[in-house]
Amino acid sequence: MISNALLKFAAAHDWHAAEDADYVFGKFNGYCFTAKTEDALSSYFVPVAGIAPEDLLDLSKYIEEERFPLKLVDYEMTDNFLSVRAKDTLFNSTAKQIERFLTKLTAKLEGYDLNPQNCIICGQAAETESLYVGLYAYTHPECLDKEGVDYTAGLKNVADESAELIILEHDEDSDDILAFELTDDEDLMLP
Structure with a gap:
């Protein structure tokens, strides 16, 4: 069931309710949004296909550090x-x-080189609006049967790359193997 606040917002901005009334969708400042309420939490979905990896990191930092008018519980990309x-x-x-x-x-999304009309599947500019997997977004009809490019996977890859690095060395004085972590300010010099 959609919350009263979300219903009032949706009505004021000419958003549409899904047939089953589980969610609402519409545009806000040119961006496609889908919103729903469940267990006293409202979820807001916005497409970010085509976003650059560095912008994805910046957006993540912004969401974690910014004070918003709503009490954020979590986010996912x-x-x-x-x-x-x-x-x-x-x-x-x-x-x-x-x-x-x-x-x-x-306003934050507008600061990136991210077209709000990018196809959710390929990340290129599109004209067709659709409910893709139940979420409001732009698509190319020819992309619907294709495997997409996951621009949000860049955030996962960066996290994987920053995984802890442990260097193993033989101790010159004994046959022991020593392990130590490489800090950010140390350079890795390979032979």
């Missing part, structure tokens, strides 16, 4: 969507707070 979950209780959010939250978020 996967399958070319950014999903943000916020507390949505009777006393916690209003349509105005939702609007301020989406204004801040879209």
